[in-house]
Amino acid sequence: MRKIFKTLYAAGFAGALTFTAATACAKDITIAFVGNSMQYPYDVAVAKGFQDACKKLGCKTSILDAKGSVEREGNAIDDLIVQNVDGIAFIPQDSAVAKSWVDKAAEHHIPIVAVATQVGDPDKVPLRQVYGKLTALVTTDxxxxxxxxxxxxxxxxxxxxxxxxxxxxxxxxxxxxxxxxxxxxxxxxxxxxxxxxxxxxxxxxxxxxxxxxxxxxxxxxxxxxxxxxxxxxxxxxxxxxxxxxxxxxxxxxxxxxxxxxxxxxxxxxxxxxxxTRPELIGRLTATALYDAVTGKNTNKAQFITYDIPAITKANLAVCPPEW
CATH class of the missing domain: 3.40.50.2300 (Response regulator)
Incomplete structure (x- = not known):
């Protein structure tokens, strides 16, 4: 037993991650998405992709509608933190205000992903930079x-x-x-x-x-x-x-x-x-959260995107509509 203990101790942080991942996989995982406004077809498509991916991964989803209100979005994220959901994704309605929401989720060790727009002062954050406490920014470039x-x-x-x-x-x-x-x-x-x-x-x-x-x-x-x-x-x-x-x-x-x-x-x-492919964004978002929760990928500040061809009448077939 002593030898086994020393081996695990020597494994250090990697061993702790393995244990955490096994624990996370053994329970029901719930990840949440807070949409800007579900009146927008874009947000509905993101939510659909999010739910589809989570279903395939074996997790549960909670979909919330901020209805175009920054205050309502902040309250929704606060409620999800109190409920101790496993992961949170949201479309920041105000990039500067959103920083405090991410900080709060990080304090509670809840992975959080920004969807479609950066977190931080929009006039100061360098292009394509991901706020360090985010699990990821999943977005169109x-x-x-x-x-x-x-x-x-x-x-x-x-x-x-x-x-x-x-x-x-x-x-x-x-x-x-x-x-x-x-x-x-x-x-x-x-x-x-x-x-x-x-x-x-x-x-x-x-x-x-x-x-x-x-x-x-x-x-x-x-x-x-x-x-x-x-x-x-x-x-x-x-x-x-x-x-x-x-x-x-x-x-x-x-x-x-x-x-x-x-x-x-x-x-x-x-x-x-x-x-633009909002359903794909939703799927990528759910996967990033699930991987963070289960310990498969615990990296922070990931920039996750996809191919975005210009489209005209000549090449519409390259972009089947998702919203």
């Missing part, structure tokens, strides 16, 4: 997504004058807004395009708000060359505004690949977008 959109826009813009561009942003406070814009501008600069951003307005990620913003842009700048929408949903509303105004502006989106967005590309209402 939004800098690259912006670059793909900028590349699509560059092909439509004039080379003999300064092009006029408007940006339809997502919700304020989310790091992806800055990332998508920076990637977009990087691609235009690389292509040598001379341009001016004549308007850049936030939205609540909805088609109605996208339509309202684009109506304002087209009224103020009827000669706009390109409108860049930071998600398919706003682009759908923007397409209505362009059609109503009889504008010849090109419409480029990112965070695309939705059923309605792909249909708009097919019909010529949207000139291009970038493939």
């Amino acid at each position: 939004d800098v690259l997504a912006g670059e793909h959109s900028g590349g699509l826009a560059a092909k439509t813009l004039p080379s003999d004058r300064v092009a006029k561009i408007a940006i339809v942003e997502g919700s304020p406070g989310m790091s992806i807004v800055r990332q998508r814009t920076e990637g977009f501008r990087k691609a235009l600069d690389k292509a040598g395009i001379k341009y001016q951003i004549v308007a850049s307005q936030p939205t609540d990620w909805t088609a109605d708000k996208g339509e309202a913003v684009c109506q304002n842009v087209l009224t103020a700048h009827p000669d706009i060359d390109v409108i860049f929408s930071q998600a398919d949903d706003m682009a759908l509303g923007c397409a209505r505004a362009i059609r109503a105004a009889g504008s010849k502006a090109k419409l480029i989106a990112t965070a695309g690949g939705s059923r309605l967005g792909n249909a708009a590309i097919r019909n010529g209402e949207l000139d291009g977008s970038v493939c």
Whole structure:
């Protein structure tokens, strides 16, 4: 017995992890996902992928809806910590505020994963950096997504004058807004395009708000060359505004690949977008949490992403819609 004890002691931390993993596998594992708002098809698709993966892994899920409220999201995460769930995933509605939620989960030794957007001050956190107390950030590479959109826009813009561009942003406070814009501008600069951003307005990620913003842009700048929408949903509303105004502006989106967005590309209402796969994000998120809980992968601050091709009418088949 003494010899066995010494062998286990010599194994040190690795042995402790093995014991922890065996213990975790022996019990029912429950992991939770807190959506930004289940009114958004994107969040519903993430939740579906999360549940599908967990079912295959043999764990249980708890799905909560923050209903677009930062306060409600914080309360939901607090409640999950009190309930001592095994792991938590959430879509940060406010990247800066979310840091305190991650800190609290870490204090209670609960693995926590941020989905779709960074944690930390969106104006200060370096691009692609993952907050150290997170198990992982599972996301589209939004800098690259912006670059793909900028590349699509560059092909439509004039080379003999300064092009006029408007940006339809997502919700304020989310790091992806800055990332998508920076990637977009990087691609235009690389292509040598001379341009001016004549308007850049936030939205609540909805088609109605996208339509309202684009109506304002087209009224103020009827000669706009390109409108860049930071998600398919706003682009759908923007397409209505362009059609109503009889504008010849090109419409480029990112965070695309939705059923309605792909249909708009097919019909010529949207000139291009970038493939987004929220169900896959949900599956990757559940797997990252499960691996952390069972001790299979206890690494911190992982950046987990996937391939995101630019899509146009010519190659829609590469991006089957998941939302």
